[in-house]
Structure formats: structure tokens, C-alpha cells
Amino acid sequence: MIRPLRQRDLPLYRPLRLEALLRHPEAFGSSFEEEQGSDLSHLIGDPPNVTLGGFVDGVMVGTAGLVVSPRLKQRHKGHVVGVYVAPAWRRTGLARALLDHLVADARKSGLILLTLSVTVGNTAARRLYLHAGFTVYGVEPLSLRVGSDPLDEELMALRL
Ligand SMILES: CC(C)(COP(=O)(O)OP(=O)(O)OC[C@H]1O[C@@H](n2cnc3c(N)ncnc32)[C@H](O)[C@@H]1OP(=O)(O)O)[C@@H](O)C(=O)NCCC(=O)NCCS
Numbered sequence: 001m002i003r004p005l006r007q008r009d010l011p012l013y014r015p016l017r018l019e020a021l022l023r024h025p026e027a028f029g030s031s032f033e034e035e036q037g038s039d040l041s042h043l044i045g046d047p048p049n050v051t052l053g054g055f056v057d058g059v060m061v062g063t064a065g066l067v068v069s070p071r072l073k074q075r076h077k078g079h080v081v082g083v084y085v086a087p088a089w090r091r092t093g094l095a096r097a098l099l100d101h102l103v104a105d106a107r108k109s110g111l112i113l114l115t116l117s118v119t120v121g122n123t124a125a126r127r128l129y130l131h132a133g134f135t136v137y138g139v140e141p142l143s144l145r146v147g148s149d150p151l152d153e154e155l156m157a158l159r160l
Contacts, residue, residue, distance in 0.1 A: 001055045002101050005044050005063075009053060012060040014040050020063075020084035025146045026119050028082070043082070048109040051082065052101055054094045061086040064098035066106060066114075078106050080116040083125065090124075099132050107160050114160065117153040119144065126154070134158045 005013055017040060021032035044051050045067065054062030062085040066078045080102060085094050106114055117140065118125045134156040143153035 002052055002097060003055070004105075005051045005053045007041055007044055009060070010039060010041060010044065013044065013051070013053065013063065016060055016063060016084065016086065017043065017082070019086070020082070023087075024084075026144070026149075026151055027122055027125065029117075029144060048078070048106075048111070050102070050105055052098050052105075054085070054089075054098050056089060061089045062094045062098055064095070064102050066102050068109075068111065076111060077113040077115060078109075078111045080114055083116075083128075095128050096131065099128065103132065103158070103160070112160050114158045116156050117143065118156060120152040120154055129156050132158065 018032060018036060021028055021030060021035060025031060043065070045065075048068045049066060051063060051065040053060045063082050064080065064084075065082040067081055068075060068078045080099070083095060083098065085098075103114065114134070116129065116134065118129060120139070135158070136154050137157050138155040140153045140155060142150040144151045
């Protein structure tokens with residue numbers, strides 16, 4: 001079951017988000033250290049921003065989010081963030097289902113472009129996005145630094 005999260009879902013969302021940052025620091029722009037002290041309520045946005053939760057038997061095991069700039073000249077595009085599936089539920093199609101849901105929501109909101117960035121070397125996420133129709137339009141060198149390791153990110157886009 002996939003649905004948009006509300007503020008009341010924070011007790012389920014927060015541990016999953018912190019698990020994602022702790023397990024995969026190289027995959028996200030945010031860091032565990034930055035978010036562990038926050039209630040993370042700011043990550044559950046109001047439309048057209050959305051954070052989706054993927055549930056199995058009432059337990060949240062996956063997330064995917066969409067952030068839209070409020071700026072007049074940038075309201076036509078959304079940035080996909082926070083895509084995560086708990087290890088036990090990977091390769092079951094959940095990330096694909098979350099992404100399909102996000103894309104359908106974005107179309108309904110009138111967005112015409114989705115963008116995202118994926119760390120070079122993250123094969124699973126890269127294939128997920130390519131299968132969903134995203135294409136690579138560039139590479140941001142040294143985009144993230146995790147510890148002392150600088151990491152490049154591929155920039156991807158999907159025209160809706
Ligand atoms: C990337 C991630 C979200 C994929 O979640 P998932 O639920 O396992 O993905 P799905 O089962 O929906 O698979 C969709 C497609 O993704 C690709 N994929 C997923 N896991 C893969 C793996 N381990 N190796 C290669 N391709 C993989 C495949 O193309 C797959 O389609 P297929 O199963 O028909 O080959 C998950 O591995 C994850 O949470 N990783 C850590 C966090 C992360 O990297 N997030 C992305 C940040 S940009």
C-alpha cells in the first residue's frame with residue numbers, strides 16, 4: 001500500500017529515514033548527524049510537495065519524496081528525493097511502485113519535468129531510474145563529501 005504521509009505518520013517515518021541515512025550515507029545529500037536531532041516534520045510537505053510511504057502489513061518499509069520550488073519560474077518541475085526501501089523488502093518492486101506513484105502525482109499536479117541526482121556507483125538506484133524513463137543529462141563532480149571521500153553525482157531528468 002502506498003499513500004502520501006501526513007504529520008501524524010512521523011513516528012513511523014522518522015526511524016526509517018534515520019535508518020536510510022545511517023546505512024547509506026553515500027546515497028543521500030542529507031546526513032544522519034544533521035537529522036537525528038530534528039523531529040523531521042519539515043520533510044513531510046504540503047502539496048505539490050509530497051512524501052510517499054510504502055506499507056506492508058501496516059509497517060512503513062519504503063519512502064519517496066517530491067520537492068517543488070515555490071519560485072514562479074521553477075514551479076513546473078519537481079525534484080525526486082529520499083527514495084529508500086528497507087533491506088528486507090528490496091527487489092520486490094516497491095521502489096518502482098513508489099516512483100510510478102510519484103510520477104503520476106507529478107503529472108496530475110501539472111509538472112512537466114522531474115529531476116534527481118544519484119551517486120556514481122549506486123547501480124541499484126541508477127537502474128531503477130533508467131527503467132522509469134529517466135535519462136542522464138550530466139555529472140556533478142565532487143557533489144557530496146562523505147567523511148573524506150568526495151563523490152560525483154549523475155544528474156537525471158524525466159520529461160512528463
Ligand atoms: C535503490 C533502492 C531504492 C531500490 O529499491 P527496490 O525496492 O529494491 O527496487 P525495485 O525492487 O523496485 O527494483 C526496481 C529496479 O531497480 C533496479 N534494482 C534494484 N535493486 C537492484 C540491485 N541490487 N542491483 C541492480 N539493479 C537493481 C532494477 O532495475 C530493478 O528492476 P528489476 O528487479 O526488474 O531488475 C534500494 O536498493 C535502496 O533503498 N537502496 C539504498 C538507498 C538508495 O540508494 N536510494 C536511492 C538514492 S538516489
